[in-house]
Amino acid sequence: MIRLENVAKTYQTPAGPYQALAPVSLEVREGDVYGIIGYSGAGKSTLLRIMNLLERPTAGRVFVEGKDLTALSPRALREARHAIGMIFQHFHLFSNRTVAENVEFALEIAKAEKGDREKRVRELLEWVGLEDKADSYPSQLSGGQKQRVAIARALANRPRILLCDEPTSALDPRTTQSILSLIRDINQTWKVTVVIVTHEMDVVKQLCHKAAVLENGHLVEELPIRHARTAPASALGKLLFQEAPERLYPTEVLNG
DSSP states (O other): OEEEEEEEEEEEETTEEEEEEEEEEEEEOTTOEEEEEESTTSSHHHHHHHTTTSSOOSEEEEEETTEEGGGSOHHHHHHHGGGEEEEOTTOOOOTTSOHHHHHHHHHHHTTOOHHHHHHHHHHHHHHTTOGGGTTOOGGGSOHHHHHHHHHHHHTTTOOSEEEEESTTTTSOHHHHHHHHHHHHHHHHHSOOEEEEEOSOHHHHHHHOSEEEEEETTEEEEEEEOTTOOSOOOSHHHHHHHHSOHHHHOOGGGOOO
C-alpha cells in the first residue's frame, strides 16, 4: 500500500545542512493502522508528510498503491493524492467557511458536481455526528467538533489512505477517545489504511497494528502492537512502551 525506499530529508539552514530524516525504509500494509512514535524532533511529522509528498524527500522513493510518487508529473501527483486524506493536530479549517463549506472544499478542488458535493457533505456530516452543525463556523465549535469536521473533509474524496498528524494531542482525554473510536471505525468499516503520528503511547496501544520508533531522524525499530508476543528490542522502544507519556513528553515539547 505504502512503501518507502531509503527516503531521507535534509534542510538547508543558515548554520548549514540539517538532516531531519536519515534514510528510512518501511512498508505499510493495506488495511493496517500504522503508528509513528518518538521524542519531539525525531522526524515523525516529516516522515508522514513525505508519504504524500507534502515534503519532497532529498533522496529515496515513495510508492503508494504501486505508483512512484516521486517520479510523477505535478498533474499526476495531484490525481494520486485524491486517494490520500490528511488530518492535522490543529485542524486547519477555514474560519470564514461554514462546517459544510469546509467539508465541501475538498470536493471543489476535485471539481465534483455541485449536486454530488452537497449529497456527499450531508452523508459525511451525519457520519461524524455533526449534521446539526452544517451552518456553524469553526469558532462556534469545540476542539473535538473541529477535528470531526477535519476528518469529514479528509474523507470527502473517498480516500483509501488516511494520514493523521497528531490528531488528538490538542484534545482532552474524553474527546480523544471519541476521535480514536471514529478513526477505528474508518479503518474497520471503510477499510481505509491509516498512518498516525502521535506522542501518546496509549493511542498507539489502542489503535495500531504496528509502529515505527524514530530517534534523531533514524528508524530504530518497528514494533508489532496488536497481539504482540515480543517486547521492544531497542532501548528507546522499551522506554516508550514502559514509561508514562507525561514523563516522556512535557507539555512544552509535544509538537515535534
